[in-house]
Amino acid sequence: MVEIMSPAAGREANSEADQLSDLAARLRIDRTIVLVGLMGAGKTTVGRRLAAALGLPFKDADHEIEVAAGRSIQEIFDERGEAEFRRGERLVITRLLREPPHVLATGGGAFMDPRTRAVVKDKAVSVWLRADLDVLMRRVERREGRPLLRAEDPRAVMERLMRERYPVYAEADFTIESSPGPHATAVEAILTALQPRFGAAPGGVP
Secondary structure, three states, X not given: OOOOOOHHHHHHHHHHHHHHHHHHHOEOOOOEEEEEOXXXXXXXXXXXXXXXXXXXXXXXXXXXXXXXXXXXXXXXXXXXXXXXXXXXXXXXXXXHOOOOOOEEEOOOOHHHOHHHHHHHHHHEEEEEEEOOHHHHHHHHOOOOOOHHHOOOOHHHHHHHHHXXXXXXXXXXXXXXXXXXXOHHHHHHHHHHHHHHHHEOEOOOEO
């Protein structure tokens, strides 16, 4: 089935894209942008849109870990445990941060590792996508493959993770609210937040 977009919706989409392009055009990104936050915060979806707006590659740390290990995240957790997974995660993220600037979405626990956090702070710019509990639960319930949520009460697990991780996520360079609305809103907020740090002066001179 072919979906036909109404003229009004088309104009709105074009206006939104133009606004993101205008914000992105003012930036001179010279290091990788790392997205951190809990599962369900929208790191992958927002990351892809942010990368597209900036004309940068997008990479997902969990996917890169699976490629490097030759098995799924779930299998790594089951076979090797979380500690071994975090070690491999740190190695992969460190390798990725040696590459040219891109947008990198990380797993929910990556930024909690002090050594991973130190590498991110040294080599990249970190953005915390912050979301409230109800938003997170609505999003994670749509997807399987969340090892840390395989419990009788996933909501209680998520509440615990928020208590443990939010104070650490707050160490990120920028905090952006991930609302229930369109992901483009978060992309626009990130591009706006990056202006003082990476914005170019008129004429393209940083």
